[in-house]
Structures are given as C-alpha cells and as structure tokens.
Amino acid sequence: MSLVGAGPGDPRLLTLGAVERLEGADVVIYDRLVSRAVLDMIPRGVMKVYGGKDPGRGGEREQKRLNVLMLREAKSGKKVVRLKGGDPFLFSRGGEEAEFLRENGIEFEVVPGVTSALAVPAYAGIPLTHRGLSSSVTVVTGQEAGSKRTLDWPSIARGSDVVVVLMGAAKVRDIAARLLEAGKPARTPVAAIMWGTTRNQRTVTTTLGEAAKGGGLSKEIVAPSVIVVGKVVSLARKLKWRRESA
Numbered sequence: 001m002s003l004v005g006a007g008p009g010d011p012r013l014l015t016l017g018a019v020e021r022l023e024g025a026d027v028v029i030y031d032r033l034v035s036r037a038v039l040d041m042i043p044r045g046v047m048k049v050y051g052g053k054d055p056g057r058g059g060e061r062e063q064k065r066l067n068v069l070m071l072r073e074a075k076s077g078k079k080v081v082r083l084k085g086g087d088p089f090l091f092s093r094g095g096e097e098a099e100f101l102r103e104n105g106i107e108f109e110v111v112p113g114v115t116s117a118l119a120v121p122a123y124a125g126i127p128l129t130h131r132g133l134s135s136s137v138t139v140v141t142g143q144e145a146g147s148k149r150t151l152d153w154p155s156i157a158r159g160s161d162v163v164v165v166l167m168g169a170a171k172v173r174d175i176a177a178r179l180l181e182a183g184k185p186a187r188t189p190v191a192a193i194m195w196g197t198t199r200n201q202r203t204v205t206t207t208l209g210e211a212a213k214g215g216g217l218s219k220e221i222v223a224p225s226v227i228v229v230g231k232v233v234s235l236a237r238k239l240k241w242r243r244e245s246a
Contacts, residue, residue, distance in 0.1 A: 005113015033085035120196030142168020157182035162230035
C-alpha cells in the first residue's frame with residue numbers, strides 16, 4: 001500500500017517515486033484535487049476509484065468509507081495507491097489513513113509530494129523567503145478561521161513574516177480579520193492564487209485591510225486557492241514568469 005502525493009496539479013511536479021508507484025499499481029484511489037493531467041498519466045488497465053470528499057458534506061462518514069475501501073483492496077493482494085493532492089502528510093489526512101492501515105496490519109509506504117503551499121506561490125512569482133523581506137513561514141488551514149476551535153492567530157501573526165493559508169477560499173474575510181486583530185498591519189499585501197500550477201491559474205492581490213472589508217474580493221476567489229499574506233507578495237508583479245488565465 002502506498003500513500004502518494006500527487007502535487008498541486010502540474011504533472012511535471014510529480015516525483016519519480018510517484019510515477020513509479022502509479023505505473024506499478026493495480027488500483028489507484030484518488031482525491032478530489034488530483035488534476036486530470038495527473039490522472040491521465042495512470043496506465044490503462046489500472047482501476048481508478050474516486051475517493052474525494054466534498055467540503056462540508058459528511059467528511060467523517062466518507063473517510064470511514066475510504067478506509068474500508070483501502071483495507072479491502074489491500075487485503076486482496078493488489079498493489080494499491082492512495083493518491084492525494086499535494087503532500088499526503090500536509091492537511092490531507094494521510095497521517096490518519098496511515099494510522100488506520102497500521103492498526104489493521106497493512107504495510108504501507110509514504111511517497112511525499114510537492115505541496116501547494118510551496119509550489120503555487122512559486123508559480124505566481126512569490127518567493128516565500130526573500131532576503132530583507134521574509135525569513136520565516138507558517139502554513140495553516142483556513143477551515144477553522146470562522147469556527148470556535150480556532151488557530152492561535154496572535155502567535156501566527158507575531159511569529160512569521162509570511163502566512164500561507166490552504167483551504168481558505170471561503171474564509172478570506174475571516175482570515176484577514178483575524179490577522180488584523182492579531183496585529184498584522186492593514187497594508188500587508190495578500191495574494192489569492194486559484195488553480196495554481198494548472199492552465200487555469202489566476203492570481204488576485206489586495207491588502208489585508210481591504211480583504212477584511214470584503215470589497216468583492218471574496219466573490220472572486222474560488223477553491224482550490226492558496227492564500228499568501230506577507231511583504232513577499234509585492235514581488236509577484238516583478239517576478240511573474242508564467243501567463244495566467246484572465
């Protein structure tokens with residue numbers, strides 16, 4: 001059994017290890033955000049099973065179903081690949097699935113993937129670290145931005161020059177408000193990069209203050225998006241190297 005990272009979308013970002021596992025697989029159980037271009041690399045004859053979970057739609061129930069599916073296919077003696085967007089151990093439940101497999105006596109390996117937290121900003125011309133602008137980065141989930149079980153935003157705001165938010169497309173206004181309350185300046189640049197590394201990539205930039213007001217920005221941003229907050233966003237116009245969709 002292999003837990004494999006598919007990267008953020010561009011098939012050129014698959015690792016050699018990922019390609020080898022896909023070529024040798026009998027069954028590939030893939031996530032919602034695995035791109036069509038990556039799926040097209042799976043050889044004919046390999047059974048492909050959709051294992052994605054739509055946000056807010058019975059995630060725990062769906063995860064249990066996936067666990068049963070993985071267990072059944074692995075116990076049948078097949079070479080099973082659990083193909084997950086980005087990296088399997090970063091906000092992708094890969095750790096939980098690995099725990100489940102270990103508890104049920106299934107041997108597994110982990111093939112790390114290129115995470116969108118790093119690749120997507122790079123494809124938008126945003127270096128997460130840059131001399132004089134940033135020497136620290138924090139990656140957080142945006143799903144808790146408006147919930148009671150929330151992140152320690154004051155520590156995040158004080159502790160990092162750059163904050164990268166995954167799964168935060170629907171919570172941009174909340175995220176900006178939290179960071180403002182925690183002490184980030186209103187003029188701090190913000191970028192939302194949608195469908196990063198794919199042909200549909202599009203970047204929207206603003207400031208933290210404007211994002212907190214809404215200003216129509218939240219209506220422009222759709223999932224999947226990577227949100228970057230920090231001075232390095234100001235380099236995007238200068239360092240942009242890739243044509244984006246309108």
